[in-house]
Amino acid sequence: MKEIRVLSPVGMLGYGFPAESFQKGLGKNPHVIAADAGSTDAGPHKLGAGVGIVSKEATKKDLTLMLTAGCEHKIPVIIGSAGGSGAEVHLNWTSEIVKEIAKEKNLHFKMALIHAEAEKDYLQKKLTEGKIKPLGPVPELTAKDIEEATRIVAVMGVHSHIKALEMGAEVIIAGRSNDPAMFAALPIKEGHDPGLALHMGKILECGAMASTPGTTSDCMMGYLREDCFVVEPTNTMRKCIPSTVAAHTLYEKSSPLHIIGPEGVVDVTGCKFEQYSERAVKVSGSKLKKSETINIKLEGASKVAYRTICIAGLRDPIMIKQIDECEKHVRDTILTYFSNISPEDYSLIFHIYGKNGVMGELEPRKEITSHELCLILEVVAKEQEMANTICAFARSTLMHYSYKGRIATAGNLAFPYAPSDIPTGAVYKFNIHHLVEVDDPDELFSIEIVEL
Amino acid sequence: MTKEVSIIDLANVIRSKNAGPFELTFDIIFKDKETYEKVKKTKVITKELIAKLYHVPIEKVLYFVEFDPANAIKATIVRPVDSGSIGETDVYGAQQHAPLLDIKIPFEE
Numbered sequence: 036m037k038e039i040r041v042l043s044p045v046g047m048l049g050y051g052f053p054a055e056s057f058q059k060g061l062g063k064n065p066h067v068i069a070a071d072a073g074s075t076d077a078g079p080h081k082l083g084a085g086v087g088i089v090s091k092e093a094t095k096k097d098l099t100l101m102l103t104a105g106c107e108h109k110i111p112v113i114i115g116s117a118g119g120s121g122a123e124v125h126l127n128w129t130s131e132i133v134k135e136i137a138k139e140k141n142l143h144f145k146m147a148l149i150h151a152e153a154e155k156d157y158l159q160k161k162l163t164e165g166k167i168k169p170l171g172p173v174p175e176l177t178a179k180d181i182e183e184a185t186r187i188v189a190v191m192g193v194h195s196h197i198k199a200l201e202m203g204a205e206v207i208i209a210g211r212s213n214d215p216a217m218f219a220a221l222p223i224k225e226g227h228d229p230g231l232a233l234h235m236g237k238i239l240e241c242g243a244m245a246s247t248p249g250t251t252s253d254c255m256m257g258y259l260r261e262d263c264f265v266v267e268p269t270n271t272m273r274k275c276i277p278s279t280v281a282a283h284t285l286y287e288k289s290s291p292l293h294i295i296g297p298e299g300v301v302d303v304t305g306c307k308f309e310q311y312s313e314r315a316v317k318v319s320g321s322k323l324k325k326s327e328t329i330n331i332k333l334e335g336a337s338k339v340a341y342r343t344i345c346i347a348g349l350r351d352p353i354m355i356k357q358i359d360e361c362e363k364h365v366r367d368t369i370l371t372y373f374s375n376i377s378p379e380d381y382s383l384i385f386h387i388y389g390k391n392g393v394m395g396e397l398e399p400r401k402e403i404t405s406h407e408l409c410l411i412l413e414v415v416a417k418e419q420e421m422a423n424t425i426c427a428f429a430r431s432t433l434m435h436y437s438y439k440g441r442i443a444t445a446g447n448l449a450f451p452y453a454p455s456d457i458p459t460g461a462v463y464k465f466n467i468h469h470l471v472e473v474d475d476p477d478e479l480f481s482i483e484i485v486e487l
Numbered sequence: 488m489t490k491e492v493s494i495i496d497l498a499n500v501i502r503s504k505n506a507g508p509f510e511l512t513f514d515i516i517f518k519d520k521e522t523y524e525k526v527k528k529t530k531v532i533t534k535e536l537i538a539k540l541y542h543v544p545i546e547k548v549l550y551f552v553e554f555d556p557a558n559a560i561k562a563t564i565v566r567p568v569d570s571g572s573i574g575e576t577d578v579y580g581a582q583q584h585a586p587l588l589d590i591k592i593p594f595e596e
Contacts, residue, residue, distance in 0.1 A: 075508050078571025078578045171509045172549070172565045281557030282500060282516050289506045289563040291554040306556050340573060382573055395576045397541055397567065399586050415573050464572045465508045 039222040039259045040065045041235070042269075046242030046251025048072035048097050048114060049089025056243075056254040059269040061104055063256050066111075068101050069217035071240045072129065073116025075334060075465070076287075083185050083336035083463030085124035095132050099140065102133065105206065106142045113196060113207040113217040120334075121211025122186045123152045129208050130485070137487040144206050147199035148483045151210025153187045153333060157478070158471070166472040170332060171289070173468045180466050184335035187467055189479040191331075192297030193229075196220035199482050210480070211334065213296040214240040222259045230323035233301045235264040237294050238283055238318075245283035246273040246314075267315035274314035281308045297332070297476065299325040328472050331479055335467025340382075341419040342459045343426040345412040347433075347448035353440050354447055355408055358387060360439075361447075365432050369425060381416035381425055410448070415462055426456050494590040497522050500559075503583040508570035510549060511580045512563040513537070513587060523558035531592050537562045540586040 042065035045052040049072070077088050087094075098114075105112035118125025130148055137143070158181050161167050167176050181187070188211040197220050199207045209217070215236025222232040235257045238245050243253035246268040253273065258265040266275050284303055285291040294301035302322050311317035349355055362385050369383065389405035391398035412429050416422040434448050441447075473479060494501065500516035515532065517523035526532065534551040538544065543564055550563040568574045577583055 075570070076505055076579050078575070079508065080571060171507060172547075173509055278499065278516065278557065281554075282514065282559065285512075285514050285516075285554065285557060285559060285561055287504050287506055287512070289510050289512060290550045291552055291557065291559065291561045303556075308556055384574060386576065393576055393582050394585065395567070395574075397583070397586070399540070399589070462573060465569060468507065468509060 036226065036261045039225055039227060041218050041222070041239060041257040041259070042068045042254065043070060043218060043239035043242055043257065044068065044101060044254045045070055045097060046240070046244055047074070047089065049093040050252045051093060051097060052242065052252055052254055053270065054100060056270040057100055057104070060254045060256055061108060063269070065256065067113060067221045068105055068110055069113040069115070069239070070097070070101065071116055071214055071217065072114050073119045073121050073211065079336040079463040079465045082120040082122060082188065082334060083338060084461060085122060085186060087119040087125065087128065089119070091132060094129070095136060098132060099136050102136055102142055102206065103140055106144055111200060111205055111207065111221065113209070113220065115209045115212030115217040117208050117210060120188060121151050121209070122188050123150065126150065126208065126210050133206065133208060134487065142487070144487055145204055146206045146208060146485045146487055147202060147204035148485060149191065149195050149199060149207065149209040150481045150483065151188050151191055151479070153189045153479060155181050155187070158187065158333070161471050167333070167469050170468050170470045176467060176469050180335070180337070183337040184467055185338055185463070187333055187335035189331050189333055189471070190297070191476065191480050192216050193220040193223050194297070194476045195480040195482065197224045200224055202482065202484060204484065215294070215296065218257065227259050229298055230301050230321040231264050232259055233294060233296060233298065233323065234284070234303060234318065234321035235259055235266065238266050238280060241283065241286070243268040243270065243273055245280050246275045247279050248273060249279060263317050263319040265311050265315050265317045271314070275316040277308035277310060277316055280316045280318060297329065299323050329474070329476060330470040330472055331476060333467050333469050333471055334465065336463045337466040338461050339464050340415040340417060340462045341422045342413065342415045342462050343419070343422040343456055344459060345426055345430045345456045346452065347410045347412070347430070347450050347455070349408040349410060349447070350406070350449060351443050351447065352406070353442065354438055355403060357438050358390065358403070358408065361433060361436055364436055365429050368432050369429060372428065373425065376421065381414060381421060383425065383429060384413040386411040386413060419458055419460070423456065423458055430455060488596040489593045490596050491591040491593050494592060495588055497526060497592060501584055501587050503580055505570055505580040506563055509566055510563050511566045511583060512561065513584060514559055514561050515587065516557055516559040520558055525594065526592055527553055529592055529594070532560050532590065534562065536590070537564065
């Protein structure tokens with residue numbers, strides 16, 4: 036069977052990669068250039084609010100290199116989870132950037148847009164039929180969850196990418212995609228082992244992260260053969276060793292033994308990771324166990340509140356010792372003063388860096404040893420105005436609180452900014468993280484061809 | 488003679504990260520096969536230890552696996568707050584590994 040070579044220029048479209056590393060990758064004659072552009076890592080806000088996590092400028096820079104090379108060498112370019120979350124708004128955002136580049140560079144190609152935003156009516160029907168179940172530690176889905184979600188995406192596997200390639204697409208801009216799908220689609224289409232192809236995709240989706248020194252901002256080549264795959268960073272300052280590739284097999288997954296996707300489960304229990312050459316690692320033994328039914332992951336986000344924050348420093352040792360008592364005073368004062376507002380309508384959160392800001396209740400060290408603290412006062416409330424009001428009140432109360440033994444009577448907080456209070460807008464939560472059983476993945480994903 | 492060795496001296500990687508928005512996963516990857524096997528034999532790092540370090544009931548430790556090909560021990564817990572929801576302190580879950588750094592492994596000398 037013919038070897039398939041896959042070039043992954045970067046771990047996240049818009050993170051940037053060295054042009055020299057990319058040129059070296061092109062020198063290996065790849066059959067496809069692919070990149071992941073999304074993740075749920077940055078929280079539910081991107082999906083909920085319909086925004087991205089990287090700038091347009093950076094995305095355009097990365098895409099320009101990829102599209103120019105793709106057109107010149109006649110190599111398909113595949114982008115998955117476009118725009119960060121892969122919903123319609125994200126897909127359009129990315130497709131506009133592609134169109135801009137094509138116009139500016141006078142590039143012509145057939146582009147496939149794969150839509151991944153799920154229709155609410157379709158999902159309500161599936162819910163009634165009992166075809167939707169929780170994925171991981173989340174509650175059963177309700178009709179209300181579907182209604183309340185601002186956006187819901189379905190996560191496509193290799194199926195839609197393969198279909199777009201079969202339609203002759205030279206550039207694929209796909210909505211929400213399972214991370215390895217963009218890298219595994221062409222090899223699977225050409226008849227390669229899907230277990231190995233998906234495992235290779237899992238390693239490639241983070242760019243050169245599975246090498247040492249690891250980074251998402253550099254290029255990695257994958258070589259898929261009949262009974263194994265080989266990965267190698269194109270930048271000679273990096274190398275893959277068995278432990279970095281094995282370690283990346285564990286990365287961001289619940290279980291190290293299984294890579295789960297719409298195609299089934301890739302079992303890596305019996306995998307072998309071997310040094311293949313000075314900077315390359317060979318992997319064998321990954322096996323796909325097909326699932327009996329086709330299950331597609333759904334991700335949805337809903338708006339739950341509005342947030343205002345205030346950042347302040349504390350440098351007074353007398354106050355630092357009593358920070359818990361100061362917090363209690365602020366809480367009590369607010370409860371009394373805003374007796375007209377139900378405490379259920381807002382939350383006041385003290386993030387105290389230098390005490391337990393990073394781990395909260397999980398912090399095992401209880402004593403404060405720092406000479407200064409950073410406080411982030413956070414208020415989330417039903418309405419933005421309410422969040423602003425309570426945050427301002429909490430800030431002024433703490434600023435002038437006369438705690439026990441106070442000798443610095445001018446004010447208790449050092450604000451690095453004016454204005455001190457920052458409204459950050461709507462707060463979202465992932466309210467859908469479920470699997471829907473389908474007869475045909477085409478029910479959820481449609482392909483639109485655009486000639487440029 | 489038993490000597491206690493800090494896990495920092497035995498592992499190359501000790502990290503935490505989201506595994507999806509509802510789970511937090513920990514990886515401890517040991518320096519070499521020999522160290523990994525020695526640590527495994529002591530049975531110090533267990534599902535129970537993870538539950539204790541992260542103040543969660545044992546049923547909230549969803550996975551605990553020793554993964555020989557990577558010389559690694561991996562555990563996954565239910566996130567205290569789902570990623571980015573109200574009350575969050577670490578959206579990516581990338582700085583929740585500190586309690587693991589305090590693990591000491593008793594080695595027979």
